[in-house]
Amino acid sequence: MQTLDTLIAQAASLVWGPWLVFLLFGTHLYLTWRTGFIQRHLGHAIRLSVTKDEGSPGDISQFGALATALAATIGTGNIYGVAGAVLIGGPGAVLWMWLTGVFGIATKYGEALLAVKYRTVNANGQMSGGAMYVLQNALKARWAGILFAVFTAIAAFGIGNMVQSNAIADLVVAKKGLIPFAVEDWQIKVGVGIFLTVITAAVILGGVSSISKFCTVLVPFMAAAYVIGCLVLLAFNWDKLGATIQLIVTSAFTGQAAVGGFVGAGIAEAMRYGIARGLFSNESGLGSAPIVAAAAQTRDPVRQALVSSTGTFWDTVVVCAMTGLVLVSSGDWQTAGMTKAGLCDAAFHHLGFFGDAVLVLGLFTFVFSTILGWSYYGEKAVEYLAGVRAVFPYRLLWVALVFVGSVWKSDVVWNFSDMMNGLMAIPNIIALLLLSGVVASETKRYFDSHPGK
Numbered sequence: 001m002q003t004l005d006t007l008i009a010q011a012a013s014l015v016w017g018p019w020l021v022f023l024l025f026g027t028h029l030y031l032t033w034r035t036g037f038i039q040r041h042l043g044h045a046i047r048l049s050v051t052k053d054e055g056s057p058g059d060i061s062q063f064g065a066l067a068t069a070l071a072a073t074i075g076t077g078n079i080y081g082v083a084g085a086v087l088i089g090g091p092g093a094v095l096w097m098w099l100t101g102v103f104g105i106a107t108k109y110g111e112a113l114l115a116v117k118y119r120t121v122n123a124n125g126q127m128s129g130g131a132m133y134v135l136q137n138a139l140k141a142r143w144a145g146i147l148f149a150v151f152t153a154i155a156a157f158g159i160g161n162m163v164q165s166n167a168i169a170d171l172v173v174a175k176k177g178l179i180p181f182a183v184e185d186w187q188i189k190v191g192v193g194i195f196l197t198v199i200t201a202a203v204i205l206g207g208v209s210s211i212s213k214f215c216t217v218l219v220p221f222m223a224a225a226y227v228i229g230c231l232v233l234l235a236f237n238w239d240k241l242g243a244t245i246q247l248i249v250t251s252a253f254t255g256q257a258a259v260g261g262f263v264g265a266g267i268a269e270a271m272r273y274g275i276a277r278g279l280f281s282n283e284s285g286l287g288s289a290p291i292v293a294a295a296a297q298t299r300d301p302v303r304q305a306l307v308s309s310t311g312t313f314w315d316t317v318v319v320c321a322m323t324g325l326v327l328v329s330s331g332d333w334q335t336a337g338m339t340k341a342g343l344c345d346a347a348f349h350h351l352g353f354f355g356d357a358v359l360v361l362g363l364f365t366f367v368f369s370t371i372l373g374w375s376y377y378g379e380k381a382v383e384y385l386a387g388v389r390a391v392f393p394y395r396l397l398w399v400a401l402v403f404v405g406s407v408w409k410s411d412v413v414w415n416f417s418d419m420m421n422g423l424m425a426i427p428n429i430i431a432l433l434l435l436s437g438v439v440a441s442e443t444k445r446y447f448d449s450h451p452g453k
Contacts, residue, residue: 158417
């Protein structure tokens with residue numbers, strides 16, 4: 001007889017099966033066409049992300065909204081997730097992951113545009129938006145908005161909270177040899193839990209303004225530090241870089257034969273795991289990032305949509321690509337019995353303490369930022385379901401569960417939240433496809449009035 005754990009794991013695998021990968025990637029391609037290849041305006045979008053739309057309605061700056069979304073998006077998937085894709089799909093998975101990021105820019109653009117266009121003002125005078133409001137206000141399908149909000153609220157507690165704090169605690173335990181005194185594993189987890197709980201409370205209890213202000217400092221630092229660290233690692237392996245890129249490209253279209261401890265993978269495996277990991281990492285199409293995009297100070301939905309779309313570029317096209325190059329160039333993916341964590345440890349350890357520091361700092365900041373970003377997604381979902389009075393109690397519960405996650409690991413929590421995370425995509429994608437004409441017309445209006453952009 002199957003256990004509850006097994007049934008939930010199977011359900012999560014079913015949700016994140018090939019059908020969802022096809023649906024999401026197909027939407028990326030479709031919206032790329034409907035928007036006239038919006039990716040060609042990436043330079044303009046990056047410039048907009050560091051400027052302000054003065055005097056416009058909203059709760060936080062456009063860059064603050066982008067930083068908060070990136071905080072939630074850049075997480076363990078950018079490191080361990082990439083390692084998993086390489087171990088199963090081979091080096092070619094890195095290219096498919098990268099392509100998912102390139103085309104995913106259009107989907108992130110489309111969902112952010114709709115979130116701003118159909119946002120509302122809540123009882124506290126703050127902006128509220130996201131797929132639930134798009135479904136309710138544009139498609140008159142409140143029931144679908146409720147479903148999306150329920151999926152989001154549940155997924156947030158797992159994938160955005162307990163799973164993340166547990167990952168930090170496990171990381172510190174794994175690196176306890178760096179601690180200059182003897183300490184038990186449980187003591188480490190309790191200490192990490194208390195530390196995370198305190199700093200999380202200090203940031204999120206102040207609401208979206210506090211979260212965005214903190215993220216505007218943390219996110220650029222953590223991303224830059226990690227990318228620079230990866231570039232240093234690649235510089236030490238510069239003689240292998242050309243061969244690494246060639247291997248990634250050729251494996252993506254021919255598959256990878258068995259070599260060393262690697263059992264081999266065909267084109268299908270490279271595509272499936274590369275695309276799936278890219279989708280899971282940048283969250284384009286899941287409907288999460290548009291929730292905070294709706295809070296941005298902007299008078300034009302296209303303007304904020306362009307800013308939000310750069311999040312997918314930074315997350316997958318840059319950060320995941322850096323990780324993939326480091327892991328493949330190390331050659332450690334060929335070792336028999338290698339795990340995701342083992343591959344990352346081995347690849348970064350080639351530079352000794354520096355490599356370990358890049359990995360530990362990257363994981364710690366990535367994971368903590370995810371806790372902050374997803375706290376806002378969850379509270380807006382709860383606000384939609386139960387009103388603004390439910391937000392502060394939700395924040396208190398969020399802080400408490402950060403500690404619980406640090407000291408208690410549950411595969412059930414991970415698998416169930418993973419399933420809810422995937423289910424978020426269904427109503428969001430339906431709204432995107434049905435309203436793709438709105439996305440196209442708004443895009444045409446903006447660029448007709450801004451020629452040369």
